[in-house]
Amino acid sequence: MFSFGSTLLAAAAGLVLWTGAGYVLGRAVGFGRALALPLAPALGWTVLNALALEISRWVGGPLVVATVGALALMMGGWWLRDRRVVAPPDDTPAMPFWLFLAAAIVALVPAMAVVPKETQAGIALAPAIFDHSKIALIDAMVRDGMPPVNPFYGPPGEPAGVAYYYLWHFGAAQLASLTGARGWEADAAASWFTAFSTLMLMAGLALHLTASRLAASFTIALCCGGSLRPMLEALFGAQALGHILRPATGFAGWLFQSSWSPHHVAAAGALVIAALVAVRLATNPRALTAIVMGLMVAGAYQSSIWVGGVVLALAMLALLPLLLRSVPPGGLPRFLLAVLGAAALALLFAAPLLVEQYHAGVMRGGGSPVAISPFPVLADGAAGGFWRWLDLPAYWLVLLVVEFPLIYPAGAVALWWLAARGDAGTLSGREARALGLLTLVSLAASGLLVSTVGDNNDLGWRAVLPGLMVLTAAAGAGLARLMERRGRIVPGLALAGFAASLVGGGVIAAGNARGEVSSDAAWFARAPAMWAAVRRHAPAGARVVNNPALFATMTPWPVNISWALMADRRSCFAGNELAIAFAPLSRQRRGAISDQFLRVFAGEGSAGDMRALARTYGCDVVLVTARDGAWARDPFADSPFYRLAETEPAAWRVYVATPSSSAPPPVPSITP
Known part of the structure; x- marks a missing residue:
């Protein structure tokens, strides 16, 4: 790691x-x-x-x-x-x-x-x-x-x-x-x-x-x-x-x-x-x-x-x-x-x-x-x-x-x-x-x-x-x-x-020197293997997405820390905290997009949300973990826009976009 x-x-x-x-x-x-x-x-x-x-x-x-x-x-x-x-002449002694x-x-x-x-x-x-x-x-x-x-x-x-x-x-x-x-x-x-x-x-x-x-x-x-x-x-x-x-x-x-x-x-x-x-x-x-x-x-x-x-x-x-x-x-x-x-x-x-x-x-x-x-x-x-x-x-x-x-x-x-x-x-x-x-x-x-x-x-x-x-x-x-x-x-x-x-x-x-041990510490130790699985299915130019709130307790304020440290791939939306400085979005639109991604990984995503992730935001590879609400209520499992590529029992699933999801995107919209 x-x-x-x-x-x-x-x-x-x-x-x-x-x-x-x-x-x-x-x-x-x-x-x-x-x-x-x-x-x-x-x-x-x-x-x-x-x-x-x-x-x-x-x-x-x-x-x-x-x-x-x-x-x-x-x-x-x-x-x-x-x-x-x-x-000029300098009589200052040299730094020891x-x-x-x-x-x-x-x-x-x-x-x-x-x-x-x-x-x-x-x-x-x-x-x-x-x-x-x-x-x-x-x-x-x-x-x-x-x-x-x-x-x-x-x-x-x-x-x-x-x-x-x-x-x-x-x-x-x-x-x-x-x-x-x-x-x-x-x-x-x-x-x-x-x-x-x-x-x-x-x-x-x-x-x-x-x-x-x-x-x-x-x-x-x-x-x-x-x-x-x-x-x-x-x-x-x-x-x-x-x-x-x-x-x-x-x-x-x-x-x-x-x-x-x-x-x-x-x-x-x-x-x-x-x-x-x-x-x-x-x-x-x-x-x-x-x-x-x-x-x-x-x-x-x-x-x-x-x-x-x-x-x-x-x-x-x-x-x-x-x-x-x-x-x-x-x-x-x-x-x-x-x-x-x-x-x-x-x-x-x-x-x-x-x-x-x-x-x-x-x-x-x-x-x-x-x-x-x-x-x-x-x-x-x-x-x-x-x-x-x-x-x-x-x-x-x-x-x-x-x-x-x-x-x-x-x-x-x-x-x-x-x-x-x-x-x-x-x-x-x-x-x-x-x-x-x-x-x-x-x-x-x-x-x-x-x-x-x-x-x-x-x-x-x-x-x-x-x-x-x-x-x-x-x-x-x-x-x-x-x-x-x-x-x-x-x-x-x-x-x-x-x-x-x-x-x-x-x-x-x-x-x-000591750091802070959180409730996610044991799961975070498995994160390198999880992101290695994502990279196996994500070419260098691919966009990946995961729950922006994953490992939220590892930092003083929630941030998508495992993706930032280990993914080595672009994200289609890395989370509200990182979007503040790096996304050219108004406060209102940034908040709406953040709510949409959080809703999806909470297991409450709709068919429109799946379409938006694939076509509007260009999410090529999706990571769902057992820590996400979407693990039990998985909206990607039956979506025509994604197929399962790899899974680790009781740990994570990696989905990749289907060829049909690469169609020209419609006008961007936020599903209410």
Whole structure:
């Protein structure tokens, strides 16, 4: 079902593939050796994947593009570095090897969220696997090539493209193609790499800002922490805390977000590096720097529309006055030309996804995808009728402290000090100010902007990530400086805050490593054989369908998890939860289709429903299990549109569409 060896091989391939290219690119655009190496994994991942994604639209497969692209960039970057080293003198000490090793170990915690756990009761999954149900997209890219065909929904005659920001999953697909890993294993490897690359980015920033290895060590340690909520609940009780604060959401620290949504974390890392590249583009406008900047922007957007789209646009507008003041005398025309070139390149690479998202937005209907509203912090009754007005200050004074203890207060003070003490005329001073502006925009966007596309406020949850990364690095720098003081009170308070945050981090780590055993655990252990039976009767291009609510108890919220992890085939409708992000359907039509499929697998399907599955939705292969209501009241058994192909007694039945079901579909309709 899952191979640790394949996961390890895929992670090693990504480490070699992206870090090597990222290092020579970092040196070529002006980063010193001490900064270029820790930034290399995230820089190489973003640039290489953005470039490979565009080439693969013409070539069709990720494997050749990944290999050839890596070699070309590494050779080109090495050639440029040897002939024009533009990095200023740098006395920063090199990152010690043991810190790379420490980051690699900490990065295992988010990766464990994807790995299945064998128990006596069956297979246990971590709660974060819910957000990794997009693994089906990785399998689709490996199986069908590029551009990807929507594996979640796409009946005949309707758009089959993917409007989701899928660059991160494309990177995982490269690892799968390169090593032969399955999508599930490649996702775990890519999750580890994203965690490792962003850890090294934050540690490298701390080292760069202070020239202190201790600062880098503290930064990695801070990433092991979590929210203060578990500690507060232990002290005051969950009920008492619930009277003051709203329940926890996806607005959380690095450890939680790396476990649940690594693609947003990767986009945040790209945005932080883009801010540093922008400063170098202003101080020394060059064609190579402009190209890297354009690819970084495109890669950030293709990984997360919220971080790489909304936050990036706002951050670059805020940075523009600082960048203009950084342009050397007489260099303004070159800088403006470089900016226009970078913007044109980013737009060119992002255009296919922009078009897909525009069409999907039109088909879904609705208004603006972004609205202005303070992040809800206080419980409804906590502040009487004025609670809405108090949410805004509570975000800055309460929520950020609760969710990012020590990182937010210590990082904010340290970042202010670093920006204020740095000479505005030096590169390091401009970098500190640029990172400070990025942090302010990131936190403000998270506190004021709301995404309206889905059921969750993904914009508010993810917009905080770039600022959080900068604050973590600044907090590490500040704590290192604090340790130089002879006093004991302030360091003691810092140690207490860190210990309190470790409780929340330990809860996340334990959940990722242990998983949750559900009532479906034993049945889930048999799922690989079940889906292997489906694949025997489903060619690579076939659409399959199963009960979208199958194994609903395996995840915190119902999602078609066994299909997503193991089917390696497209679905004609994978379920309402996955259709929210991937199906260009209005809320009303999506709900009606979901009800129809649930009705069929509950054993209440009509002849019209059978006709709709075969002709309207193009379901080529059907899986019915003993867990479905349709097992006892099987509507497929007597349907002229399907025939039984294989059965496992008391377990599952596989039906395939009959030749007559391939007739031209009638006008789509939903049976009431």
